[in-house]
Amino acid sequence: MPELPEVEVVRRGLERGVAGRTIAGVTVTHPRAVRRHLAGADDFTARLAGRTVAAVRRRGKYLWLPLDSGEALTGHLGMSGQLLVVPADSPAQKHLHVRLRFTDADRPGARELRFVDQRTFGGLLVVPDGDPVPPLLAHIARDPLDPAFDDDAFVAGLRRRRxxxxxxxxxxxxxxxxxNIYADETLWRARLHGERPTDLLTRPAARRLLGHARDVLTEAIAAGGTSFDALYVSADGVSGLFERSLDAYGREGRPCRRCGTPVRREAFMNRSSASCPRCQPRPRPARR
DNA sequence: CAGTGGCCCTGTCTGC
DNA sequence: TGCAGACAGGGCCACT
Structure with missing residues (x-):
């Protein structure tokens, strides 16, 4: 379940592995992986061949690779997507959907970029690049680790919502x-139940919430992300270690690390939330 | 217009 | 043993 920390770890791996390299050719073996590239797989491939990767950038959970053509190879990992930099002659992964070979492919030990995705919620596409982000991603807010993140605007925006x-x-x-993982972790640290009405949060409470989000994201990056299974690994195939630091997510029935009360699990938006019944009491039903 | 819910996918696990 | 169903869930879009 790649969220910001996992995507950032992948971004760093790609920066080491593919930045500055020139794409020789691309093979799409599962068309669903490029379904968001509306002009089709052939157009996707044609726009990449011969292009040099200038950098590797991220906003939220999106990644994009600016190219020397003014376009950007953009990707989202969805639930199970992986971008791997592996030896070009290594065996195909089970759910390998896209391969990018580089111009140094004939050199011994040359590595290529692979998009592997079991559940196929992720995908790649080529779009016009932009500053600070491709127009495709203009609706995605900055993340809390972005130096240009506006704390005051977040606090105001949060409290404006109902x-x-x-x-x-x-x-x-x-x-x-x-x-879902880092939202639950943030709420546990902030001692807030997820159904607390946003418009009733005080400014200081909203600010503390943001601080906790920043902390947990930063710590998770340092740990290499959270890997519950083999579905999330870095570009070099390494699992993250943050699972052992989780306080709420995935700890249903186990004692809260703060007060010992068993962590509860509740249905939420067709998925689930984990929280401490004592540290994070449900809001009173009566409101307004 | 903001908020909400459905849908897309496949592998794994549970219950009958 | 086998099969059906639940579950994992981010982003987008339709609907209210």
Whole structure:
């Protein structure tokens, strides 16, 4: 479940592995992987051949590779997507969908870029680049680790909404990078139930919430991300170690690390939320 | 217009 | 043993 920390770890791996290299050719073996490239797989391939990767950038959970053509190879990992930099002669992964070979492919030990995705929620496409982001991503808010993130605008935007705080944290147009794991972790640290109404949060509480989000994202990056299974690995195939630091997510029934009360699990938006019943009491039903 | 819910996918696990 | 169903869930879009 790649969220900001996992995507950032992948970005760093790609920066080391493919920045500055020139694409020799591309093979799409599963058309669904490029379904968001509306002009089709052939057009996708044609726009990449011969282009040099200038950099590797990220906003929220999106990655993009600016090219020397003024376009950008853009990708989202969805739930199970992987971008791997592996030896060009290594065996194909089970769910290998796209391969990018580089112009140094004839050199011994040459590595290529592979997009592997079991659940096919992720995908790649080529779009016009832009500053600070491709227009395609203009609706994605900055993430809390972005130096240009506007804390005051976040606090105001959060309190202006009329919804639950977890929904707001997951809304990538308000703040990007958080998914179910890090939203639950942020709420646990902030001692807030996810259904607390956003418009009733005080400014200091909203600011503390943001601080906790920043902390958990930063710590998770340092740990290499969270890997529950083999579905998330870095570009070099390494699993992250943050799972052992999780306080809420995936800890249903186990004692809260703060107060010992068993962590609860509740249905939420066709998925689930984990929280401490004592540290994070449900809001009173009566409101307004 | 903001908020909400459905849908897309496949592998793994659980229950009957 | 086998099969059906639940579950994992980010982003987009339709609907209210």
């Amino acid at each position: 919804t639950g705080v977890k929904r707001a944290l997951l809304d990538q147009t308000l703040v990007s990078g958080l998914g």
